[in-house]
Amino acid sequence: MLAHFEPIADFTxxxxxxxxxxxxxxxxxxxxxxxxxxxxxxxxxxYNLQNPVHTFPGSGTYNVSLIVENIYGCTxxxxxxxxxxxxxxxxxxxxxxxxxxxxHFTNTSTPPGxxxxxxxxxxxxxxxxxxxxxxxxxxxxLLHLVVTDSAGCSDTITQNVAxxxxxxxxxxxxxxxxxxxxxxxxxxxxxxxxxxxxLEMDPYYFS
Numbered sequence: 001m002l003a004h005f006e007p008i009a010d011f012t013x014x015x016x017x018x019x020x021x022x023x024x025x026x027x028x029x030x031x032x033x034x035x036x037x038x039x040x041x042x043x044x045x046x047y048n049l050q051n052p053v054h055t056f057p058g059s060g061t062y063n064v065s066l067i068v069e070n071i072y073g074c075t076x077x078x079x080x081x082x083x084x085x086x087x088x089x090x091x092x093x094x095x096x097x098x099x100x101x102x103x104h105f106t107n108t109s110t111p112p113g114x115x116x117x118x119x120x121x122x123x124x125x126x127x128x129x130x131x132x133x134x135x136x137x138x139x140x141x142l143l144h145l146v147v148t149d150s151a152g153c154s155d156t157i158t159q160n161v162a163x164x165x166x167x168x169x170x171x172x173x174x175x176x177x178x179x180x181x182x183x184x185x186x187x188x189x190x191x192x193x194x195x196x197x198x199l200e201m202d203p204y205y206f207s
Contacts, residue, residue, distance in 0.1 A: 009076040010066075011080070019055065024051060025051050028068040038068075056084045087153050087155050091109050097161055099137050099163050119143070119146075141161050
């Protein structure tokens with residue numbers, strides 16, 4: 001005769017990323033009202049709140065149990081497996097970035113993710129796995145990459161990116177008399193990073 005007073009334990013959760021809080025919501029039902037909730041998260045911790053927030057110690061599968069007791073002292077238990085996904089590790093590679101030139105950044109995050117958000121402190125942005133565009137004058141910009149995986153877990157990396165100045169190509173030449181070899185000399189100003197590549201030309205004769 002008291003069967004209709006027995007509670008039915010149930011719960012759901014929102015969020016399942018390593019090192020991030022998970023919101024648990026009690027969905028239990030009973031006649032007359034509930035008086036206690038006992039949670040065990042399968043990692044050695046537990047709560048007596050109705051709707052606790054819990055951060056698991058790492059990725060993996062946890063057997064989470066909830067014991068509910070109504071005002072009549074009747075109890076019910078439910079156990080569900082909660083899978084906590086590992087957080088992605090955001091990273092990217094970059095070509096040498098030159099002023100007034102196109103750039104190319106490649107997402108190298110692990111895992112690669114399913115969505116990406118690139119944000120440059122100079123106003124550039126992109127939502128693709130790779131980021132292409134053009135840089136302006138020499139400067140140091142701040143680049144943010146937010147990578148999100150299929151489980152909704154995300155990670156962010158922020159790095160300074162130096163936009164290098166373009167080298168100035170300058171040369172001088174000797175006399176240009178007919179029948180006399182002309183020597184061409186590289187007089188390009190040296191940049192702080194140095195210049196790779198020099199003017200190479202054999203002596204040329206005007207005939």
